[in-house]
Structure formats: C-alpha cells, structure tokens
Amino acid sequence: MIGRLNHVAIAVPDLAAASAQYRDTLGATVGAPQDEPDHGVTVVFITLPNTKIELLYPLGDSSPITGFLDKNPAGGIHHICYEVDDILAARDRLKAQGARVLGNGEPKIGAHGKPVLFLHPKDFNGCLIELEQS
Ligand code: CO
Numbered sequence: 001m002i003g004r005l006n007h008v009a010i011a012v013p014d015l016a017a018a019s020a021q022y023r024d025t026l027g028a029t030v031g032a033p034q035d036e037p038d039h040g041v042t043v044v045f046i047t048l049p050n051t052k053i054e055l056l057y058p059l060g061d062s063s064p065i066t067g068f069l070d071k072n073p074a075g076g077i078h079h080i081c082y083e084v085d086d087i088l089a090a091r092d093r094l095k096a097q098g099a100r101v102l103g104n105g106e107p108k109i110g111a112h113g114k115p116v117l118f119l120h121p122k123d124f125n126g127c128l129i130e131l132e133q134s
Pocket residue numbers: 007009054079081130
C-alpha cells in the first residue's frame with residue numbers, strides 16, 4: 001500500500017542554523033521557510049536526489065513541535081512520510097486493522113498542498129508516520 005518515502009522530518013531548535021548547516025556544511029538544496037499555521041509549524045524543505053528532508057520549527061502557542069523539543073532540546077527525527085495513492089482508502093484499511101489515526105481522522109492539507117494524515121507512533125514501532133496522497 002505505501003509507496004515512495006516522501007520525506008523525513010527533523011524538529012530543530014534553530015531553523016536558520018539548521019538551514020545553514022544543510023546548505024553550507026552538507027551542500028544541499030535548501031528552500032525558504034514556509035509557515036504552516038494549520039499544523040503549527042514553520043518548515044524548510046531540503047531537496048535530495050531521492051527524497052526530501054523537512055526541517056520543523058514551532059509556530060504559534062500550541063505547536064505539536066514544542067513538546068517534542070522540550071524532550072529533545074538538540075532536535076531529533078520527528079516523523080517520516082510515505083506516499084499513498086488513495087489516502088481515504090489507506091486510512092480506512094489502517095483503521096480496520098486497529099491503527100489509530102491522529103486528530104479527527106480527516107486528512108488535512110499538508111506542506112505540499114496535498115492531503116495528509118498522521119498515524120499514532122505507538123502503533124508503528126515508536127515512529128510517527130505521515131501519509132501523503134501522491
Ligand atoms: Co511531514
């Protein structure tokens with residue numbers, strides 16, 4: 001059911017410093033910061049030949065990233081995103097198998113303008129999974 005790895009998301013305590021490190025030290029193609037108020041994050045996308053890296057920084061008072069950075073002050077891998085052909089069919093199949101979908105269970109529009117859902121990390125080996133319609 002899952003397809004390509006769309007991105008790996010890393011929560012960072014300093015978005016400018018992390019962007020500069022990927023651009024200048026690692027020599028990657030780094031995009032401009034984008035605010036995603038619906039998700040409580042500011043994101044920077046880094047384009048690699050085979051996938052993307054998403055740097056995440058808290059936006060607003062109730063950002064889901066704030067608690068993560070409190071527990072991981074140096075930052076850390078926050079989630080991985082897999083592509084699916086049909087996000088509603090994927091959701092229904094996963095729910096039927098007992099997986100928990102976060103939020104109200106309805107897809108939101110993600111950072112690439114496509115519908116996304118998140119799956120509970122406790123159901124997937126401690127890894128928060130994002131599904132994005134391809
Ligand atoms: Co993501």
